[in-house]
Amino acid sequence: xxxxxxxxxxxxxxxxxxxxxxxxxxxxxxxxxxxxxxxxxxxxxxxxxxxxxxxxxxxxxxxxxxxxxxxxxxxxxxxxxxxxxxxxxxxxxxxxxxxxxxxxxxxxxxxxxxxxxxxxxxxxxxxxxxxxxxxxxxxxxxxxxxxxxxxxxxxxxxxxxxxxxxxxxxxxxxxxxxxxxxxxxxxxxxxxxxxxxxxxxxxxxxxxxxxxxxxxxxxxxxxxxxxxxxxxxxxxxxxxxxxxxxxxxxxxxxxxxxxxxxxxxxxxxxxxxxxxxxxxxxxxxxxxxxxxxxxxxxxxxxxxxxxxxxxxxxxxxxxxxxxxxxxxxxxxxxxxxxxxxxxxxxxxxxxxxxxxxxxxxxxxxxxxxxxxxxxxxxxxxxxxxxxxxxxxxxxxxxxxxxxxxxxxxxxxxxxxxxxxxxxxxxxxxxxxxxxxxxxxxxxxxxxxxxxxxxxxxxxxxxxxxxxxxxxxxxxxxxxxxxxxxxxxxxxxxxxxxxxxxxxxxxxxxxxxxxxxxxxxxxxxxxxxxxxxxxx
Numbered sequence: 001x002x003x004x005x006x007x008x009x010x011x012x013x014x015x016x017x018x019x020x021x022x023x024x025x026x027x028x029x030x031x032x033x034x035x036x037x038x039x040x041x042x043x044x045x046x047x048x049x050x051x052x053x054x055x056x057x058x059x060x061x062x063x064x065x066x067x068x069x070x071x072x073x074x075x076x077x078x079x080x081x082x083x084x085x086x087x088x089x090x091x092x093x094x095x096x097x098x099x100x101x102x103x104x105x106x107x108x109x110x111x112x113x114x115x116x117x118x119x120x121x122x123x124x125x126x127x128x129x130x131x132x133x134x135x136x137x138x139x140x141x142x143x144x145x146x147x148x149x150x151x152x153x154x155x156x157x158x159x160x161x162x163x164x165x166x167x168x169x170x171x172x173x174x175x176x177x178x179x180x181x182x183x184x185x186x187x188x189x190x191x192x193x194x195x196x197x198x199x200x201x202x203x204x205x206x207x208x209x210x211x212x213x214x215x216x217x218x219x220x221x222x223x224x225x226x227x228x229x230x231x232x233x234x235x236x237x238x239x240x241x242x243x244x245x246x247x248x249x250x251x252x253x254x255x256x257x258x259x260x261x262x263x264x265x266x267x268x269x270x271x272x273x274x275x276x277x278x279x280x281x282x283x284x285x286x287x288x289x290x291x292x293x294x295x296x297x298x299x300x301x302x303x304x305x306x307x308x309x310x311x312x313x314x315x316x317x318x319x320x321x322x323x324x325x326x327x328x329x330x331x332x333x334x335x336x337x338x339x340x341x342x343x344x345x346x347x348x349x350x351x352x353x354x355x356x357x358x359x360x361x362x363x364x365x366x367x368x369x370x371x372x373x374x375x376x377x378x379x380x381x382x383x384x385x386x387x388x389x390x391x392x393x394x395x396x397x398x399x400x401x402x403x404x405x406x407x408x409x410x411x412x413x414x415x416x417x418x419x420x421x422x423x424x425x426x427x428x429x430x431x432x433x434x435x436x437x438x439x440x441x442x443x444x445x446x447x448x449x450x451x452x453x454x455x456x457x458x459x460x461x462x463x464x465x466x467x468x469x470x471x472x473x474x475x476x477x478x479x480x481x482x483x484x485x486x487x488x489x490x491x492x493x494x495x496x497x498x499x500x501x502x503x504x505x506x507x508x509x510x511x512x513x514x515x516x517x518x519x520x521x522x523x524x525x526x527x528x529x530x531x532x533x534x535x
Contacts (some may be wrong), residue, residue, distance in 0.1 A: 005092035020096060021147040024103025028142070028149065031116040032102055037097040037522050045090050106144045111151045118160035125166065132175050136184035138165045140191040150192055156202040165206055168199075172213025185214060189234040189248070196248035200255045207252070211263045217360040235269045245273075286437045293430035301422045309406040319404040322386055326377065333374035338368075366436055373429040380422040383415040466503060472531045473497040479527075501531060 007016045065142030130138050141148050152171075155164035171184035188195060199206050214235070218227040238246045252266055260266070299321030308314040344350060344359035351360040361367050381387070389405035435448065477494045 004096045005089055008092040009094060017099065018147060020099045021144050024100040025107050025144060025147055025149040027100060028104050028107040028112050034101045037101050038523050041093050041097045044093055045086065046117050048089055049086055053156070083317070103144050106461055107142050107149065109138070109142055111138055112142065115151055115155045115158065115160045115163050118163050120162050120166035123163055127170065132177060132182045135182070136171050136187040139171055140187055153192055153198060156198050161206065164203060165209055168206060168209050168213060174216065185234060189239055193239045194247060197251040204255070207260055208263065211265050214265055226502065229270055230265050232265065232269050232272070235265070236273070286434070288332065289433050290437070292325070293434055295321055295324050296329060298428055301427070306407070315404050315406065318406070319386055322384070326381060330374060330377040330381070332347060333370055333377070337371055337374055339486045366433060369429055369432055373426065373433070376422055376425050376429060380419065380426065383419045385411045385415070385419070388415070410436065466529070469498060469501045469505060472527065473501055476527060504531070
């Protein structure tokens with residue numbers, strides 16, 4: 001209240017009116033009675049009056065004003081200390097109230113009143129007088145001055161979901177007259193480009209109503225088939241030309257709800273995007289990964305023998321292969337990740353990962369694995385024998401043979417071990433990245449998902465077996481009397497008991513030691529039988 005009164009004296013009038021119009025439109029949604037603004041203004045004036053009397057009076061005006069105590073006689077204005085301030089505050093707050101009242105009166109349309117009561121019947125009555133070409137606008141925009149409010153958005157925000165559903169269905173209903181057809185999909189996404197996100201946040205159960213409104217189904221059939229039209233324009237193309245994909249489609253994908261994403265129009269749209277645009281870029285990127293993996297396996301695994309390194313011709317091919325591993329594999333990954341990291345810093349797009357903040361793109365599985373692969377190739381370069389033996393390549397009497405040297409005194413045994421470890425890691429990383437090529441087929445994707453679930457179940461099974469083995473191993477180690485009575489040393493300590501129980505759990509242990517235990521310690525054999533029964 002005080003800020004609005006202050007702005008009347010210190011801000012540009014157009015800017016102040018815009019702010020008050022926006023505030024008044026929000027009051028329309030709140031359903032504030034305009035009869036309360038007058039009493040509220042007077043109460044504010046009376047609340048400020050005692051505070052104003054404490055300020056010194058610098059007025060020299062001799063204008064006659066009524067005495068504020070009894071309003072029965074007049075005094076000079078300089079003798080009434082608070083008069084100028086009070087009247088100034090009264091004028092500013094009264095003007096603010098009048099602007100708000102005018103805004104509420106102009107914005108309190110029949111549609112907004114129906115939203116306030118959450119009554120779909122009242123909404124339909126309010127739209128009876130609407131022209132066909134203005135029917136959508138009445139439900140999507142209320143304009144007062146330079147400010148506007150969307151009745152549909154306000155219905156979603158205020159919880160008037162019954163009215164919101166009726167509005168969505170009405171806007172997306174096809175109507176016609178003698179000259180034109182009227183369909184409000186373009187107006188809906190024009191006035192509310194974030195309509196899908198608003199619905200999924202405020203009333204997710206209305207998501208299907210929006211999608212069903214974008215489909216036209218004929219009531220007649222042809223050859224046992226029913227003609228259907230999908231209005232996918234606003235699921236493919238955003239109203240903002242700078243957006244690559246529609247915000248509506250992105251909102252449905254991020255909603256992460258299986259039943260919603262399997263809606264026919266979303267399935268059709270995503271399949272269309274995949275087949276016409278994304279599939280070939282995906283295959284192009286994965287094809288380079290497949291080529292790099294073939295070169296990697298050929299140069300690092302198939303041609304890793306000593307006889308290849310000692311043959312002059314074969315060693316030259318090996319050198320070319322390993323050079324391609326770093327040029328096509330490492331340099332490509334380095335360029336892509338540096339570019340993505342720079343974009344993340346520019347856009348400040350980070351996400352928490354453990355105790356650190358990392359670029360958000362690294363939270364995706366394939367991108368994180370490619371980043372690890374890049375670091376692995378960088379580590380391989382540090383122990384690459386071809387680089388360490390460059391000084392010996394021109395020495396024909398080195399004794400290692402080959403046009404390019406891969407074995408020399410500078411390449412130590414520790415380097416050889418580290419190099420082999422990096423090769424093993426690189427092979428598995430390339431294989432995991434290649435598996436994603438299966439995404440081009442629904443059948444292969446289903447099989448991959450099943451395999452991942454199977455691996456998860458197997459790991460859980462191994463975890464349970466490990467816990468059981470540890471529990472029985474500790475239990476047996478707590479029976480020194482029974483263990484000492486057994487002649488064999490398979491149960492002598494915790495380590496021996498763990499090894500024995502592990503072999504017993506996987507069925508690779510001879511049963512003769514168990515028979516000897518049965519003859520020497522009945523309690524210990526009971527524990528072993530119980531262990532076998534648990535597994």
